[in-house]
Amino acid sequence: xxGVVTGCGVLSAxxxxxxxxxxxxxxxxxxxxxxxxxxxxxxPAAEAPAIADFDVRRLLGRKGTSFLDRATALAMxxxxxxxxxxELTVDDDNRRRVGVVLGTTTGSLKSTMDFSRDTxxxxxxxxxxxxxxxxxxxxxxxxxxxxxxxxxxxxxxLAGGPxxxxxxxxxxxxxxxxxxxxxxxxxGVEEYxxxxxxxxxxxxxxxxxxxxxxxxxxRPDAAAAGTPRAEVLAVATGFxxxxxxxxxxxxxxxxxxxAHVRAxxxxxxxxxDPDPDTLRGVVPAAVERLPVRPALGDCQAATGALALGxxxxxxxxxxxPHGRPALITGRSRxxxxxxxxxxxxxxxxxxxx
Amino acid sequence: MNRVVVTGLGPVSGIGxxxxxxxxGLRSGRSAAAPIRSFDATGFPHRYAGExxxxxxxxxxxxxxIADWGRSALFAAAAARLAVTDAGLPLPAADPxxxxxxxxxxxxxxxxxxxxxxxxxxxxxxxxSAEALRQAPAERLAYAVSAELGLAxxxxxxxxxxxxxxxxxxxxxDLLCSGExxxxxxxxxxxxxxxxxxxxxxxxxxTERQCRPFDRDRSGILTGEGGAALVxxxxxxxxxRGARIYAEVLGYGVNCDxxxxxxxxxxxxxxxMRLAQENAxxxxxxxxxxxxxxxxxxxxDLCEARAIRAVFGDHVPPVSSIKSMLGHTMGAAxxxxxIATTLAIRHGFLPPTINWANxxxxxxxxxxxxxxxxxxxxxxAQNNGFAFGGNNAITIFGAIR
Numbered sequence: 170x171x172g173v174v175t176g177c178g179v180l181s182a183x184x185x186x187x188x189x190x191x192x193x194x195x196x197x198x199x200x201x202x203x204x205x206x207x208x209x210x211x212x213p214a215a216e217a218p219a220i221a222d223f224d225v226r227r228l229l230g231r232k233g234t235s236f237l238d239r240a241t242a243l244a245m246x247x248x249x250x251x252x253x254x255x256e257l258t259v260d261d262d263n264r265r266r267v268g269v270v271l272g273t274t275t276g277s278l279k280s281t282m283d284f285s286r287d288t289x290x291x292x293x294x295x296x297x298x299x300x301x302x303x304x305x306x307x308x309x310x311x312x313x314x315x316x317x318x319x320x321x322x323x324x325x326x327l328a329g330g331p332x333x334x335x336x337x338x339x340x341x342x343x344x345x346x347x348x349x350x351x352x353x354x355x356x357g358v359e360e361y362x363x364x365x366x367x368x369x370x371x372x373x374x375x376x377x378x379x380x381x382x383x384x385x386x387x388r389p390d391a392a393a394a395g396t397p398r399a400e401v402l403a404v405a406t407g408f409x410x411x412x413x414x415x416x417x418x419x420x421x422x423x424x425x426x427x428a429h430v431r432a433x434x435x436x437x438x439x440x441x442d443p444d445p446d447t448l449r450g451v452v453p454a455a456v457e458r459l460p461v462r463p464a465l466g467d468c469q470a471a472t473g474a475l476a477l478g479x480x481x482x483x484x485x486x487x488x489x490p491h492g493r494p495a496l497i498t499g500r501s502r503x504x505x506x507x508x509x510x511x512x513x514x515x516x517x518x519x520x521x522x
Numbered sequence: 523m524n525r526v527v528v529t530g531l532g533p534v535s536g537i538g539x540x541x542x543x544x545x546x547g548l549r550s551g552r553s554a555a556a557p558i559r560s561f562d563a564t565g566f567p568h569r570y571a572g573e574x575x576x577x578x579x580x581x582x583x584x585x586x587x588i589a590d591w592g593r594s595a596l597f598a599a600a601a602a603r604l605a606v607t608d609a610g611l612p613l614p615a616a617d618p619x620x621x622x623x624x625x626x627x628x629x630x631x632x633x634x635x636x637x638x639x640x641x642x643x644x645x646x647x648x649x650x651s652a653e654a655l656r657q658a659p660a661e662r663l664a665y666a667v668s669a670e671l672g673l674a675x676x677x678x679x680x681x682x683x684x685x686x687x688x689x690x691x692x693x694x695x696d697l698l699c700s701g702e703x704x705x706x707x708x709x710x711x712x713x714x715x716x717x718x719x720x721x722x723x724x725x726x727x728x729t730e731r732q733c734r735p736f737d738r739d740r741s742g743i744l745t746g747e748g749g750a751a752l753v754x755x756x757x758x759x760x761x762x763r764g765a766r767i768y769a770e771v772l773g774y775g776v777n778c779d780x781x782x783x784x785x786x787x788x789x790x791x792x793x794x795m796r797l798a799q800e801n802a803x804x805x806x807x808x809x810x811x812x813x814x815x816x817x818x819x820x821x822x823d824l825c826e827a828r829a830i831r832a833v834f835g836d837h838v839p840p841v842s843s844i845k846s847m848l849g850h851t852m853g854a855a856x857x858x859x860x861i862a863t864t865l866a867i868r869h870g871f872l873p874p875t876i877n878w879a880n881x882x883x884x885x886x887x888x889x890x891x892x893x894x895x896x897x898x899x900x901x902x903a904q905n906n907g908f909a910f911g912g913n914n915a916i917t918i919f920g921a922i923r
Contacts, residue, residue, distance in 0.1 A: 210647060265793070268778060273681060274659050275630060285639040285717040294565045295720045302721035303783040303910055306628060307660060307681035312911025315780040321790065324778035324913055325689060328630060328660035328681040336678050343696055349776070367647035368655045407619060408668040408677040416674070419619070502656070503665045505677060 170346045174399040174513075176255020176385035178247040178356075179478045182218040182378060182465055185250075190475060191482030193464040199376070200464055210363040213370040218378040218466035219361035229317075236300050237313065238277040240360040243381035244310035245317050248354045252318060255385035257352055259319055266351040268322030269311040270341040271358060271383075272333025272470035276307035276326075279362035310358055323350045331441055332406070332499040333357050333470025334382075334477075335507035339404035345388050356383030357471035369467050378466030382474035398481055399513035402428035402494065410504030414447075417498060417506040421451050428510040430494045437483065437490065439476035440498040441468075447498060459483070473499050477511065484513030491515050526698045526771040527760050527922060530609025530753030531861050532601040532709070534582075536572045536746060537847050539600075541608050545865050547847065548873040549895045554848050555731060555744055560633070560714045568723060570731045571714050572746030572849020586670045592631035592657045595666035597749030597854070598711035602667040605707060609753040609765060614672045620703050622675030623667035624694045625751075626686025626710035627853035628909075630660030630679075633713045663711055667751070675703055684850070685776075685815075685907030686710050687750060687857030688915035692774035694754050695917075704759045709751035709860075712852035719745050725784065727819045733850070735816040735843035735875050736823050736890040738882040743817045746849025750857025752864070769867040772902065772918045773802030779912025786822055786908055791829035795904070798916035799833075804902050806834045809918075811872055811903040813859040816843025817850055826906065827885045840898070842875040842891040856907030856915065863903040863919050872896045 179185055182200040183193030193200050201216035225234050225242040229249075234242065248269065252259070259267055275281065284305050288294040303309055308326040315324050323344045329336040334357035341355040359365065361379035369377035386401065405424035409416020425432055435452045439459035447458075461468070461475040468475055476497045484490060490513070497509040533540070536554020537547030546552075554572035563569040574597075579588050582600040591599070602623065606613060615621040629635075634657045641649045661679045668677040676697060680689045687710030694706035722728040722743060729742035760767055775797030779787040799806065815826055823843075830838055844862050845851075851858060862873050878892040902920045909915075 264780070265777065274661070275635070276681065278635075278658075281629075281635055281717065282639050282642070284721065285636050285715075286643060288716040288720045289639065289643050294563075294716065295567065295723045297717070297720045297724055299721065299724035302725060305717060305721065306683045306910045307630065308683050308909070308911040308913055309783070312778070312783055312913065315778045315912060316783070319780050321778050321780045321793075323776055324682075324780075324911070325776070326681045326911075328627070328663075328679040330659045330661045332661070339676075340678075340693065343693070343700075346700070347696055363647055367650060368658075371648070371650055371652045372655050373652075406676050406678070407674050408622075408665065409674060410665075410669060423619075501661065501665075503662060504669070505661065505665060 171389055172342050172345050172386040172401045173389050173397045174384045175387050175397055176251045177481060178250025178254060179382045180220055180243055180247055181380045181475060182220055187478045187482035190478045194459050194461050194479045197463045208363050212363055212366050217361055217366060217376050220379050238280040238304045240277040240358050241310040241313050244271060244358040245314050247356055247381040247383040248314040248318060251354055251383040251385045257385060264319050265321045267320045268324045268350050269314050269320055269354045270325045270337045271311045271356055272327050272329050272337040273307050274330045274333060274469045276309060277304055277360060278364040280304035282364055330469055331472050331501050332505050332507045334473030335404060335499045335509055338401060338509055339406060341386050342401055342404055352385060352387045354383050355386045357474035359469045359471045374467045376466045378468040380468045380471040380475055382471055382478050396516050399511050402510040404509040406507040408504050409506055413500055413504055413506055417500060418448060418451050420506045421448055421496060421508045424508045424510045430510055434494055435496055436493045437480060437495040438498060439480050441472040442500060473497055481513055484515055485519040488515050523699050524701060525757035526695050526754055527757050528752050528768040528864050529755055529760050529765045530605040531864060532605030532608060532751040533858060533861050534574060534577060534597055534601045534749040535848055535858060536574050539576060540604050548862055549871060551874045551876040551893060552847055553876060561716050568728050568730045570744055572744050573714050574748050583670055586666060591666050592634040593713040594627060594631050594711045595662050598625045598663045599666040599670040601709055601749030601751035602707045603670055605751040605753045606671060611753060618672060618674035620675055621673045621705040622703055623664045623673055623677050623707045624690040625664040625667060626680045626690040627660055627663050628683045628712050629715060629718060631658050632715035634658045636715055667707055682913040683909035683911055684852050685856055685909040685913050685915040686853040688907035688917045689776060691860055691917050692915060695771045695774060698754060698756050705755040707751055708754055709857040710854040711749040712747055712854050714745055714747040732877040733818040733846050734877040735818040735846050736882060736885055736888050737878050738880040740818045740820060740823060742819050744849035746851040748851045748854050750854045750861055752860055767922045769864045769919045770922050772804060772920045774798050774917040775801050776915045781912055783910055786825040788825045788829045791826060791908060791914055792832040794914035794916050795833045798918050802918035804918060807837055808902045809839050809904050810900045811839055811866055812841040813863045813905045814841045814843045815906045815908045816845050818845060824884060827888050831887050838887050840872055840889045840891050842873050844873050846876045856905060859905040860917055863905045866900045866903055867919060867921050870897060870899055872898050
């Protein structure tokens with residue numbers, strides 16, 4: 170069984186639509202937002218691929234939002250947009266069958282480090298603010314999104330760094346196949362903070378980016394209510410520290426076999442990695458490549474989610490790839506590899522924008 | 523659909539490292555509670571935790587370079603190494619791509635993050651060490667297991683807080699059931715850290731020296747740590763290699779409170795029990811024992827006991843909380859619960875709830891197996907796990923038929 174994507178909610182430095190996202194990915198130059206003045210702490214650069222003008226109170230209201238960290242707030246907004254875009258109304262009849270599955274790296278690193286710092290710098294080590302304690306757990310965003318939208322079904326957070334979204338997508342597909350859920354908000358979220366900015370800078374992974382992208386994934390038979398944008402056919406993962414390129418190729422072959430898709434039919438490869446040789450020898454040489462990192466920086470667990478967004482943008486604008494399969498790839502420094510096989514459609518009305 | 527069985531156990535805990543020590547610890551009601559050594563607890567009013575001071579990763583691990591990994595990853599990898607050794611699993615696997623790891627955690631590499639915090643307090647953000655930054659991502663808990671054992675299959679870390687091991691066991695069970703893998707190492711790991719100790723203290727949820735679940739005067743959790751791993755494999759795979767089988771994984775359930783980030787929800791917990799039992803194909807009357815979440819806070823134990831009564835009615839089986847012995851090992855907690863449950867089935871005993879002195883009149887239907895392990899025939903057992911974020915996950919194990 171596959172999962173059908175009927176809605177999406179994207180927040181990125183390039184804008185809040187898959188069209189904006191695609192345009193930036195295609196242009197391939199780093200999207201810069203002025204981040205001076207955003208934090209008291211110094212930053213490694215004046216500009217970064219961070220989301221501009223995100224006002225949590227305007228988007229989510231004042232009630233219950235003052236203690237949310239940025240990653241959680243971004244995820245909540247993206248989840249709400251994906252639900253609305255997918256036209257899924259959550260009520261007492263279905264809320265136990267609707268859930269949230271998000272990818273992350275460390276949750277909100279800033280929330281955790283600020284909280285931990287208080288144990289060192291306050292007069293007493295226990296003088297932390299207990300209201301902020303839930304922000305230190307990595308499942309904070311998925312838990313808060315469930316509360317806001319009343320989603321009592323499968324709720325999970327996968328820590329996967331650059332593979333976070335692809336792990337979440339595979340976990341969600343399993344939950345749908347096993348009959349545990351009818352609809353899942355699946356996404357990746359990462360915030361831009363001094364912590365992530367310096368971490369990326371100091372490890373040579375920079376510049377740090379920021380994004381939240383969430384998709385409404387439904388059982389195919391339950392999807393009749395919404396017009397599908399795309400279908401997730403298969404996700405395969407593996408661990409190959411000694412030969413990640415061959416590991417990724419093996420992963421792609423397994424995913425394609427599971428999806429019953431011939432490698433020669435793949436028209437696009439999207440992902441973080443700008444390496445033009447990724448999966449060379451597996452997919453056709455003329456395949457279209459959509460790497461998100463050159464434009465949007467290191468968005469860690471949101472990277473794969475942005476790649477899916479860019480693909481949705483392509484399916485929407487161009488009738489040529491209609492119904493044809495594309496791959497989303499991911500690779501981590503430690504040897505984790507993952508590949509998703511998706512196919513999308515141009516929907517009636519997509520040409521309007 | 524494949525049947526799934528438990529063939530190896532790897533506990534790295536404050537009451538014992540390795541299955542023999544751990545079993546002896548459960549049977550004798552050993553306590554891990556001791557003054558904190560992991561960090562300088564000066565200034566904290568409560569200074570006890572359930573640590574694993576005897577943990578020597580170099581004594582267990584064969585492949586990992588210890589300096590490359592954080593404490594939680596080392597707990598996970600050591601637990602996994604002990605579990606595959608206990609299982610007699612031949613490594614490298616004939617098909618490494620069909621063997622994988624799923625590890626749950628609450629705070630990931632918390633001690634690495636706290637090292638970074640100390641560096642930035644001293645010298646600002648640019649003073650953070652690149653090596654510690656590379657060790658901080660939580661995905662490395664599962665990667666440590668895969669690297670230590672040479673596994674090429676799925677390697678995933680589930681960060682669903684204090685029920686994360688049950689999530690991991692459930693997901694591994696699915697991958698085996700559906701034929702995507704032959705063998706999965708599943709469990710969880712976490713390390714004692716300052717921020718969790720401070721956070722639970724400020725929530726009023728931290729006890730001073732003893733964790734006393736289901737006691738009238740229970741006063742909270744003890745923070746704890748460790749690594750818990752189980753080798754799960756398809757029944758066919760286990761039989762083909764002549765493996766010793768501890769128990770069968772019958773099924774699991776997950777749901778979400780969608781109510782409050784910290785406070786548990788009775789209706790949702792009861793709903794999760796029903797989901798798990800339905801998935802496992804068992805009825806409440808079939809369940810001989812419940813390894814509870816049993817944190818020892820007034821709120822959790824009351825909520826959990828009421829949810830149990832709602833599901834089991836007048837036939838509530840004996841329950842116990844091994845957190846009375848281990849402390850709250852966070853993301854590893856339901857992994858230790860799964861190991862204890864498996865041992866209860868295999869050896870025919872119920873682990874006790876230690877430090878129990880006074881019955882709680884509000885929990886009259888609860889038999890917490892007070893203080894002393896009890897011989898019992900356990901055919902089906904339920905292992906509860908709840909978490910911040912309302913992430914409930916319950917696994918169910920049964921005697922092999």
